[in-house]
Amino acid sequence: MATKVTSAVMREGLSVLGVAIRAEWAVFTAAVLSSAVYGGMTVASAWALGWAAENAVLPAFAQGRAAAGALWTGVLLILGTALLKAIGIAGRRIWAGTMQYNMQARSRREVTRQYLRLPLAWHHRHPTGQLLSNASSDAEAAWAPLAPLPMAVGVIVMLLVAAVAMVVTDPVLALVGFLIFPAIAVLNLVYQRRLSPLATRAQQLRAEVSEIAHESFDGALVVKTLGREEEETERFRRRAHELRDANIAVGRVRGLFDPLLEALPTLGVLVVLAVGAHRLAGGSISSGELVQVAYLFTLLAFPIRALGWVLAELPRSVVGWRRVRQVLEATGSMEYGQARLQGDGAAALEVKELSYAYGEDPERLVLREVGFEVPAGRTVALVGPTGSGKSTLVQTLVRLVDPLAGQVRLDGVDLREIAYGGIAESVALVPQQTFLFDDTVRGNVTLGLPVDDQEVWAALRLAQADGFVSRLPQGLDTRVGERGATLSGGQRQRLALARAVVRRPRLLILDDATSSVDPQVEARILQGLRGESATVVLVAYRMATIALADEVIYLEHGRVVDRGTHEQLLARCQGYRNLVTAYEREEAERAAVEAGEGVSA
Amino acid sequence: MSQVVEGTRISRNAEGSALGTVRRGLALTPEFRKGLLGTLALAVAATAGKIIVPIAVQQTIDTGLQSATPDLAYISRAVGLCAVAVLVTMLAGYAMNVRLYRATESSLATLRVRGFRHVHDLSVLTQNTERRGALVSRVTGDVDQISTFMQWGGLMIIVACGQVLVATVLMLVYSWQLTLLVWGCFLPLVIALPRFQRWLSSAYTTVRERTGDMLAAVSESVVGAAVIRAYGSERRTGERIDAAIEANRRAQIRAQKIVATVFPLTEVVAAVAISGIVLLGVHLGLGGHITAGRLVAFLFLITLFVSPLQIATEVLNEAQNAVAGWRRVLGVLDTPPDVADPGQDGVELPRGPISVAFEDVTFAYPGGEPVLKEVTVTVPPRTRVAVVGETGSGKTTFAKLLTRLMDPVSGRVTVDGVDLRRVCFSSLRERIVMVPQDGFLFDGTLADNIRYGKPGATDEEITLALTELGLADWLEGLPDGLETKVGQRGESLSAGERQLVALARAYLADPDLLLLDEATSAVDPATEVRLARALEGVTRGRTAITIAHRLSTAENADEVLVFDAGRLVQRGPHAELVRQDGVYADLHASWVSAART
Ligand SMILES: Nc1ncnc2c1ncn2[C@@H]1O[C@H](COP(=O)(O)OP(=O)(O)OP(=O)(O)O)[C@@H](O)[C@H]1O
Numbered sequence A: 001m002a003t004k005v006t007s008a009v010m011r012e013g014l015s016v017l018g019v020a021i022r023a024e025w026a027v028f029t030a031a032v033l034s035s036a037v038y039g040g041m042t043v044a045s046a047w048a049l050g051w052a053a054e055n056a057v058l059p060a061f062a063q064g065r066a067a068a069g070a071l072w073t074g075v076l077l078i079l080g081t082a083l084l085k086a087i088g089i090a091g092r093r094i095w096a097g098t099m100q101y102n103m104q105a106r107s108r109r110e111v112t113r114q115y116l117r118l119p120l121a122w123h124h125r126h127p128t129g130q131l132l133s134n135a136s137s138d139a140e141a142a143w144a145p146l147a148p149l150p151m152a153v154g155v156i157v158m159l160l161v162a163a164v165a166m167v168v169t170d171p172v173l174a175l176v177g178f179l180i181f182p183a184i185a186v187l188n189l190v191y192q193r194r195l196s197p198l199a200t201r202a203q204q205l206r207a208e209v210s211e212i213a214h215e216s217f218d219g220a221l222v223v224k225t226l227g228r229e230e231e232e233t234e235r236f237r238r239r240a241h242e243l244r245d246a247n248i249a250v251g252r253v254r255g256l257f258d259p260l261l262e263a264l265p266t267l268g269v270l271v272v273l274a275v276g277a278h279r280l281a282g283g284s285i286s287s288g289e290l291v292q293v294a295y296l297f298t299l300l301a302f303p304i305r306a307l308g309w310v311l312a313e314l315p316r317s318v319v320g321w322r323r324v325r326q327v328l329e330a331t332g333s334m335e336y337g338q339a340r341l342q343g344d345g346a347a348a349l350e351v352k353e354l355s356y357a358y359g360e361d362p363e364r365l366v367l368r369e370v371g372f373e374v375p376a377g378r379t380v381a382l383v384g385p386t387g388s389g390k391s392t393l394v395q396t397l398v399r400l401v402d403p404l405a406g407q408v409r410l411d412g413v414d415l416r417e418i419a420y421g422g423i424a425e426s427v428a429l430v431p432q433q434t435f436l437f438d439d440t441v442r443g444n445v446t447l448g449l450p451v452d453d454q455e456v457w458a459a460l461r462l463a464q465a466d467g468f469v470s471r472l473p474q475g476l477d478t479r480v481g482e483r484g485a486t487l488s489g490g491q492r493q494r495l496a497l498a499r500a501v502v503r504r505p506r507l508l509i510l511d512d513a514t515s516s517v518d519p520q521v522e523a524r525i526l527q528g529l530r531g532e533s534a535t536v537v538l539v540a541y542r543m544a545t546i547a548l549a550d551e552v553i554y555l556e557h558g559r560v561v562d563r564g565t566h567e568q569l570l571a572r573c574q575g576y577r578n579l580v581t582a583y584e585r586e587e588a589e590r591a592a593v594e595a596g597e598g599v600s601a
Numbered sequence B: 001m002s003q004v005v006e007g008t009r010i011s012r013n014a015e016g017s018a019l020g021t022v023r024r025g026l027a028l029t030p031e032f033r034k035g036l037l038g039t040l041a042l043a044v045a046a047t048a049g050k051i052i053v054p055i056a057v058q059q060t061i062d063t064g065l066q067s068a069t070p071d072l073a074y075i076s077r078a079v080g081l082c083a084v085a086v087l088v089t090m091l092a093g094y095a096m097n098v099r100l101y102r103a104t105e106s107s108l109a110t111l112r113v114r115g116f117r118h119v120h121d122l123s124v125l126t127q128n129t130e131r132r133g134a135l136v137s138r139v140t141g142d143v144d145q146i147s148t149f150m151q152w153g154g155l156m157i158i159v160a161c162g163q164v165l166v167a168t169v170l171m172l173v174y175s176w177q178l179t180l181l182v183w184g185c186f187l188p189l190v191i192a193l194p195r196f197q198r199w200l201s202s203a204y205t206t207v208r209e210r211t212g213d214m215l216a217a218v219s220e221s222v223v224g225a226a227v228i229r230a231y232g233s234e235r236r237t238g239e240r241i242d243a244a245i246e247a248n249r250r251a252q253i254r255a256q257k258i259v260a261t262v263f264p265l266t267e268v269v270a271a272v273a274i275s276g277i278v279l280l281g282v283h284l285g286l287g288g289h290i291t292a293g294r295l296v297a298f299l300f301l302i303t304l305f306v307s308p309l310q311i312a313t314e315v316l317n318e319a320q321n322a323v324a325g326w327r328r329v330l331g332v333l334d335t336p337p338d339v340a341d342p343g344q345d346g347v348e349l350p351r352g353p354i355s356v357a358f359e360d361v362t363f364a365y366p367g368g369e370p371v372l373k374e375v376t377v378t379v380p381p382r383t384r385v386a387v388v389g390e391t392g393s394g395k396t397t398f399a400k401l402l403t404r405l406m407d408p409v410s411g412r413v414t415v416d417g418v419d420l421r422r423v424c425f426s427s428l429r430e431r432i433v434m435v436p437q438d439g440f441l442f443d444g445t446l447a448d449n450i451r452y453g454k455p456g457a458t459d460e461e462i463t464l465a466l467t468e469l470g471l472a473d474w475l476e477g478l479p480d481g482l483e484t485k486v487g488q489r490g491e492s493l494s495a496g497e498r499q500l501v502a503l504a505r506a507y508l509a510d511p512d513l514l515l516l517d518e519a520t521s522a523v524d525p526a527t528e529v530r531l532a533r534a535l536e537g538v539t540r541g542r543t544a545i546t547i548a549h550r551l552s553t554a555e556n557a558d559e560v561l562v563f564d565a566g567r568l569v570q571r572g573p574h575a576e577l578v579r580q581d582g583v584y585a586d587l588h589a590s591w592v593s594a595a596r597t
């Protein structure tokens, strides 16, 4: 997305600055005042030096005797102005920084709040890398111009003062100034216009390089096991070289304009000297006045570039702000009702005519008019081939996503009418894909729920995780690493299970939550679960697990094909039979083949 | 048996002095030195211009105007000369910039790529000692930090030094006593600079760490979105993120405060110096050692002396950042790959049936107890082996040692009689391929991901591979077929589908030993059986090792290895093991009751 520096972008950039100024007006005012102090003292310190020379030094030489009073006044003036100037600089930098970092932090808070608030369906539509960069580099870019902003505002004041001073001193010399300074401004503008699309592209590539590195390091195990290090490096290198070329393109523009911008004020001084010398010869000004104007020019040469810095950051800022805004303004947020779930003990679940699609295309339904009900305290098994929509269905049961059509009712209440936080109080889902936080075992089990260690241990025991947790070096306080990297697959899954049961949910949903657990442990876990008074929905393939269920719902291609007891389905549903008896048939066939071989031998 | 091994961690920062770090950093990147002489020549011109022009202008004002009658001829001559110098400086600056940008960007790109490659050369365990995000920034943000210094700061230091030098010479011409005074005022500042630098350095290290924490916290809200919602822990996560953002903000402001106070110190010191000059100058003047004109000129000269020092404090910041960046990149490059590729000296194994042996192998994760203990086992060529055992018994660890993702703490693993440590990686990875427990997919299409097993494979080959695996029906069921987008980490596929793709990817790689670590744990039984049968057909003549909790695999294997608490407790064919009293019989009994009730 190459942003041209059009006046529209500039206007938008200024309005972004306006947002920050309104939000942090006190800090901004302090920064600008400091900047003004700095500007004023810059001129004043030159004046103080002149005063000391004229009133203390020269008279002393003329009279051959130092006038202590004048001398010390001069010294005090010099020290005083310098001190104020230093304070001005420090204040400007501190407050400008404070403003910038406050705004960054604010945007980050707002953006992440939005991440936590927006429905999962929204997350499905946005790549992780993009969301991370919205919160990090975009929030950073949006407020980058705030750092030089107070200085730039100060410079504008300084320029006005200087302009007045020059006009008063000599209108002709002032004319030179009125030519040079606008020239610098125009040059700056041309500079930014040339630079910004290149800079935006470099920024984009920087994000892409980062994304590649992220993904590649994330998949390090695959890269290693297939020995694809060279190919990965090549993939990274290609993008890194594109970034290099983009940066060089930026550099070429910078390399041209930076020396130009640096040279212009110096040339200005030279023009002032040349013109001034003639004015001097003509007697229109004094040499002191000429020196003063020349001095003003050199003084302004550096700060005036602060204007350029602000302008330089504006396009990037606009792009960053737009991307932050996209998150902040994202709609489709989940609406919550007011209903509270009454009662304790197992909850009743009802699914009616439920349909769901991941993409925008409603033709590609992943779930089609799914309906079933689970009376309180019963256990239902969801069975279906790979990709038939079980995990998707389960997500709608805890309202991670809202269905396209149809509804889910808990104790007769539509999930959409339940108040915020109400579902999580009553329902716990153990997802198919275990996710552990980079936190302690305790933190991962409680997730902030106020429960004591005894309850945590009880939950761990039920999930058959107490054994290995007690053997961990710091027990409950052991950190499990990013995504739980220091645990075995089955151990991770059992922690996730404990996380669910510690909440004593009224509806427990297990999405293939024991796939990495060996059958013995699974049997014990299931036994433990039987004791809990909860309605259970479980996705499973193993017969023992299915046998726990009062009813089985068999899905295929997102449709309920049949439902009934395990025996009923075995008897009448061919797809189901095929699926759950696969191992047995396999063994039978093998036995037959072996028997056949035995006979022929 | 309770030796504790220290694993290799990634050095947070390379050791050594700042200068040494810069030198090493530059030495790593030949691009920077290429054509450096030409760039330097231009730099000398541009720098000389930058040093001389302000002084010349100052002198013009001084000599041309400070005298009683302005010397017009002198002024026009001087102005003309200055203008020429400015233009030459500008042109030299442009040419130098272009070369410098090219050289630095090329060299930084090389540094990035080398760092990236080195991360992949590190063992998985070493990689896991650092958060992904931090690892990424070592080859991205940390490298970016170097560029500003290389393209601007480094040169500014030279310019500043030159200006200080010329200004000192000029001042000496006017008065050595006053020059001494000026230096006497600034010397403490120059001496104190390294200390400021250390402060800044620690402040910015904190900022970087807090930024890392913040990014990690933010990423949890995105990556863990489903769990957070399912458990209603939005508030707690929000608080954790807020705390991280706030800590980051505080660290930034603290660093900013240090910079903001250090930077204007030069102003104050300059004022002290000027005051000193006024006082001492008048005193000297009364003694007849200096004239009034010279004293006034000297007062103006001092600005030439101060401004480069101001720039120097500013550059200090950049230099500081750059050195920190270099340190972090070098920190990666300095970390020795503890599971190293023997490379050229390594043994190339010819393709063909493969045998594996573990000889008294013990392994412990860094800082932990041994999780595999004295395992000795031989897998003859062309056998199909099943590895079973309770969760946490060490099966995945066994697989990782066999594929040399890690090296044993003691004992050795051999392939065809050759120590794994002596086999070069290219040969090893071609012959032994593992499908890990969680099938990671790259963001792209189905075809891209399967092709990852064999770069250059055509769509026909991919379709054929899927057909051979008995997955043709599944492929046909996908609306976009091979062009189906799998999403980040493969999250737009179902868990089972993800495993199918990971398996097809390994299958296409066509290894002599295929190692499946619960590679079909989420696939439905019918598909799994079909897959197993297909694999059996095509792996005949190869060695196959399968780790699975579904014991159907074990029943069909030539040999079963049973692990318990890190030890290999039983081995033999299924039929034999079920008859023995032991771990396997128990496992199998519960499997039978689980699968067939
Ligand atoms: N985030 C997503 N975006 C787009 N499509 C998706 C997404 N997640 C799943 N799908 C598709 O929806 C279908 C159902 O997926 P789901 O995960 O519900 O299957 P499942 O029954 O749980 O399968 P498994 O047994 O493999 O876990 C699959 O075809 C899958 O490719």
Ligand SMILES: Nc1ncnc2c1ncn2[C@@H]1O[C@H](COP(=O)(O)OP(=O)(O)OP(=O)(O)O)[C@@H](O)[C@H]1O
Pocket: A468, A485, A486, A487, A488, A489, A490, A491, A516, B365, B366, B368, B371, B389, B390, B391, B392, B393, B394, B395, B396, B397, B398
């Ligand atoms: N990176 C690691 N750092 C420290 N300890 C680890 C690490 N990975 C695994 N472990 C520990 O080593 C032991 C063996 O783990 P391993 O992954 O080999 O088990 P497994 O037999 O594959 O179990 P599962 O069936 O659950 O996958 C476990 O106790 C586990 O906690």
Ligand SMILES: [Mg+2]
Pocket: A390, A391, A392, A432, A511, B494, B495, B496
């Ligand atoms: Mg699923």
Ligand SMILES: [Mg+2]
Pocket: A488, A489, A490, B395, B396, B397, B437, B517
């Ligand atoms: Mg494992």
